[in-house]
Amino acid sequence: MDAPLDRAKLLAARYAAAEARPYLASALYALTVVPSPGPSGVRTMGVDRHWRCYVAPEFVARTPVPELSGVWIHEVAHLLRDHHGRADRLPPADQRDPVRINIAQDCEINDDLLADGLVLPAGRMEPGLFGLPKGGMFEGYLPGIPPTPPHAVDCGSGAHGGPAPWELGGCGGDGTAGIGPVEAEALRRQTAQAVRAHLRARGRGSVPAGWERWAEQVLEPAVDWRRALSGAVREAAAWAAGAVDYTYRRPSRRTPALGGRVVLPSLRRPLPRVAVVIDTSGSMGDAELAAALAEVTGVLREVGVGGNRVTVLACDADVHAVSRVASAGEVTLAGGGGTDMRVGIAAALARPDRPSIVVVLTDGITPWPEESPSCRLIAALIGEGAPNPPGWVETVRLDPADLGRRPDR
Template sequence: MAELDQVKLLAARYRAASDRPYLASALYSLTVVPTSRVPTMAVDRHWRCYVSPAFVEATSVPELAGVWIHELAHVLRDHHGRADRLPAADQRDRLRVNVAQDCEINDDLLADGLALPEGRVEPRTFGLATGRLFEEYLPQLPPSAVCSDCGSGAHGTPADWEITGDGPGGVSTVEADAVRRHTAEAMRAHRRNRGSLPAGWQRWAEEILEPTVDWRRVLAGAVREAVAWATGAVDYTYHRPSRRTAALRGVVLPSLRRPLPVVAIVIDTSGSMGEDDLAAALAEVTGVLREVGVGGNRVTVLACDADVHTAARVTSAQQVNLAGGGGTDMRVGIRAALALPERPGIVIVLTDGFTPWPEAPPSSRLIAALIGTDPPPPPAWIETVRIPGTADA
């Protein structure tokens, strides 16, 4: 194996860290492993960077700096962790996964003015739009799409030239998470003090610092808990006598039952609410209710602005009449829901949050499903789920 030009390689890393100081800590977390078994540079999931001496010799310092950042981006963006969640058929086609990942990275690097060697892949190589995640690019790539193997730090599959996990060097999972958060915080500070970031890096940093929560899962969990709480209140019924009745001549014993609770959905139909957002959110919420076993005639929907316009039991979102368009006071809808002939065990309020709220918790569980990008928070005692509007999704 030819001798690695350490001075040139480290000069390129120094240039990358100097030009983009928010990446410095992450760049210096990579451990260099010289090897002639990779054609260019590659990285494993333990942050070891495998470097071809011949590639270093043939490549300029500016382009080497770009490749340093390219390989770093694979592990910073947790490409290997995300690849592990792909369907098995996609995981087996690791080089095609690698191409999709390179498309995600390289459009940001080129937009940032970085020099990259010839032969790189980017979205326009395949006639694709920029600014997407690799999971979006993957199904759009032709079956023949291949690139240089960037290692298990990209596609997740260890190569035979990689050092085993317990070998020298490397970064642990906990350390990697700490480096990612530190880098995201440095990017936020850079944007605040100096200027802009490529859209992909900006999106990544925001996700690290303020991770997106799957609101459907949160709502389903809250509803499941509320259903369990409501069904925990057992009642007696003579409609189905107890099996012990047969042992007592002339006496009929009631059996225990756990009634499935009624759910009321109060929809904010004031002028500030978009009809598309309301319809989409209502369809999602009724889907969540069906998922946890609440359906049939157990759901009552109330359309409310400053007054309740409609209140009806529904079996699908298409049956709802979104009447309203005036002022906003969800307290009216909540009171109407609690006054229904069959009192609901759970009340879900779909609103943009610009409404007064009750001063004290009602006896039923109350869940506020807030629609939009920046809704004002309700009182702390109200269970809250944030639902992105159609314009944000």
């Protein structure tokens, strides 16, 4: 007969974990305990996608409270770091080996937990066991984990994404329904905010670096700026191309049907023209500018805007060079003084070939026009600390560390 679950010991371990790491308390107490005894149950502890924590009574009985506290934090880390969601985005070939995924995920978590002084049971997975460096993400560890390794690791669908045989399924009964994805995401954000508050109160180093990085990613997620810039320019180009007008230079094809008595105009669909205003003030580096301009001209080519329809203006507090270009290598970056991108925008709009799209490459330390001009205006901001332009300016933030490097395809 299976031993009953020592719930008092298990909950005492959770209380100790929450007391020692208060920024994880909300997430720890959100877990629903599900006893999982017998040979068909979980071997130690595991979690599913619904934040249900399955517990083997015999594991609780033989494990000291400090180690149980570490396991509580280990299991909730799988859910907070959205390991099952990230596993769902892996290539199909990797998804077929959930044990390998689980080991890589355990390496990501245990690395931080051990550095934080937590005690974990013997047999834990660490990056060093596979010759891998510390501080990585499980996606980076996965290629270094051998296929079908001989380790009986199974933290459940809340980790590797695949359903475990001891899980209840979508809706558990008897108060074990768990929580849904919306509430789970709210818990992640609440926990990330608690991590940030703890850092502000206690200072840097009071939270393991892995948790700090995770919180920043949750609260300020990275954006694929190349895709965002391409989407903004593509949308603006489609908007400009849709601005049809009537012209008498080419009569309508219906004119002959009227016997020549009336000449009807035809519809004209203008090709979008683009102006790129480059901030060449003293605060901008030439290498970053050249790389950023190469990205913009590459985006323009991708959306079908190029050749003599792209004008580049180098501007600090005045416009120094204007050129019509087909590639970034034809641009002259002149300037180096103060900063006023209003001058460059006004000069672009005053040209005979008035653009329908203006892209401004800047660090954002500039005044902006008081109202939206009669064109689509896109600010491509270089640098993490670039201040936001007015709300009516379409804004894309470029990562200076990634400029000039093509993304993996």
